[in-house]
Amino acid sequence: MMRLLRVELRRLWARRVTRWASAVVLLLVALGAFTAYQTAKPPSAQQIAEAKQFYADELEWWESEGEQAVAECAEGAEAEGMTPAEWGCENMEPRLENYLPPTQTFVPSAEQLEESSGAAEAAPEGEEPAPNAAAVQEIQQSVWHDWGGLGTLDELAALLLMVALVVGVSFVTAEVNSGSMGMWLTFEPRRRRVYWSKAAAAALGTVPLVAVGFGLLVGTSYAAYASFDALGTMTGDVWVQVAGFAGRLVAAGALAAVIGVALGILLKHAAAAVGLVAAGVWASAVFAYPLGELQRWLPTTNVTAWLNGGNVFVVDDCAPDADGMFVCTQAEHVVTAGQGGLYLLVAGVVIALLSVVVFRRRDVS
Structure with a gap:
């Protein structure tokens, strides 16, 4: 053989x-x-300059219209039976990183893994977490996810x-x-x-x-x-x-x-x-x-x-x-x-x- x-x-x-x-x-x-x-x-100098310009324009609008936008968002959340946080009303303020092209690291950070897997989200109030929640979180927080x-x-x-x-x-x-x-x-x-x-x-x-x-x-x-x-x-x-x-x-x-x-x-x-x-x-x-x-x-x-x-x-x-x-x-x-x-x-x-x-x-x- x-x-x-x-x-x-x-x-x-x-x-x-x-x-x-x-x-x-x-x-x-x-x-x-x-x-x-x-x-x-990383982003080029031109991309950074363009992102800063867009961010400045959006920030100017936010300073004058931001409170009203958040209030309207909260009303929409209430109409859907959700809290403003669940509707994303707390994340409406402009951020510079949102205007830059996405970049990655060789190994993901803990914050990236939580954002990707949704592991940071707790079970809704009054509900028990899924029986396999820990196994799901472990898999989704590996470096391959x-x-x-x-x-x-x-x-x-x-x-x-x-x-x-x-x-x-x-x-x-x-x-x-x-x-x-x-x-x-x-x-x-x-x-x-x-x-x-x-x-x-x-x-x-x-x-x-x-x-x-x-x-x-x-x-x-x-x-x-x-x-x-x-x-x-x-x-x-x-x-x-x-x-x-x-x-x-x-x-x-x-x-x-x-x-x-x-x-x-x-x-x-x-x-x-x-x-x-x-x-x-x-x-x-x-x-x-x-x-x-x-x-x-x-x-x-x-x-x-x-x-x-x-x-x-x-x-x-x-x-x-x-x-x-x-x-x-x-x-x-x-x-x-x-x-x-x-x-x-x-x-x-x-x-x-x-x-x-x-x-x-x-x-x-």
Whole structure:
């Protein structure tokens, strides 16, 4: 088995598709570096001057009309059965930062995380907080949630999984369609050994692509933010979270390559296998919300949960009020990293075993 694995690893890295995959990884790194540079750079002198002018004009209006505007806002809030604070009447005064282009730091500040997650908002008076409120807050206050340079890397990092999948798919479809698979089986007729050696080679061979790719994404982004002195507060806990994400990403990349091999055997054509996965990802993104609590079982939901250490999805909870009218509120549900990892593992094992059965019985000559 080890001899077959060494042979398959050499064949994997000798293929042109694998070299093209390396180029795609470098392209993703360049895109990440450019995005980091654009979001980290401070406002230009012209932007600051224009912002100060707009702020001065708005402040002049506020000094003469501000009290009346706040009073009208309070009346509107009362008409809607809300307090002025809930209606935003206390935040109407002009602020200079509102006229400047938004900037980020590599690590989000506590204030940014609270603004992004809404964690600072207490439950309405007389109502108990949601049972999973603490879990929701913990997930939404991680460095991967929205704000900060690290928060923009998780989507690019997820594309590395697609690279691993494509490498795994093409590794077997090229041999099946060219007839070399049948020739190889004349030298090694034990099909299960051939299959698992290819799956293991795809998993191990894509580890450098995913690991080095993510390392370069983090490194170039860090350098871009550091050049503008916009790193934020770097702590040991931040690097622990980065290391945890990297480990989970590498594991998911290896599994994606194994699934790619399985889909390649089942469908025999690379375009069909990759297209099926792409269509599934697209459908999950477009039709997820109407599915309600079934979102918990979508592949994209669980991939995100595994990579980010947890995921939160929203469901409309509609029920009649005291007057019999249906009122809808949004309920947040948590998918843990453990569930996400188990979901991916089970899905990968099922698809791989099905592919083994097909490979043992199918004519590949």
